[in-house]
Amino acid sequence: MQPIFIIIVYLLQIYAFILLASIVFSWLVAFNIVSRRNPMVASVGDVLYRLTEPVLAPIRRRLPDFGNLDLSPIVVFLVIWLLQMEIVQYVIPNVP
Template identity: 60%
Template sequence: MRAILDIVLILLQLYVYVVLASVVYSYLIAFNIISRRNAMVVAIGDALYRLTEPVYAPIRRRLPSFGALDFTPFIVILLVMLIERVIVYYIYPNVF
């Protein structure tokens, strides 16, 4: 059981990295540092969108509009950190 919890913790940490990559990607696109005409850039953007949007969409529906600011990645990272803490402090010590 501990091995499964370790895998879950690793996957949660990897998802945080995906969220951070998505944020960096959006800034690079917004400031015209990378071009959306490049096929590789489009493929990376599509992959990041497909990995993050299923989690972002329900949170965006519940958050009020802040104009151009998107706090969704920040909320997702906080939720992932909360889930990690619950696993580490409450579930992991009780597994024999």
């Protein structure tokens, strides 16, 4: 059972990196550093959007409106961190 929880922790960490890449990519597009007219940039943006939007959209609906400030990635990072801490602290040491 312990290897399954280790895999879950690693998958959560990979998703956190994907979320961070999505945030950086959105900043690069917003500040016109990269152009979405480039097919490679558009495909990377589409992949990042498809991977992160199913998690971020429900959180955005529940958070109050802060104008242009999107706090949903912070909430997802906190949830990922809490899940990892729960798995590491309570599940893995108690497995015989």
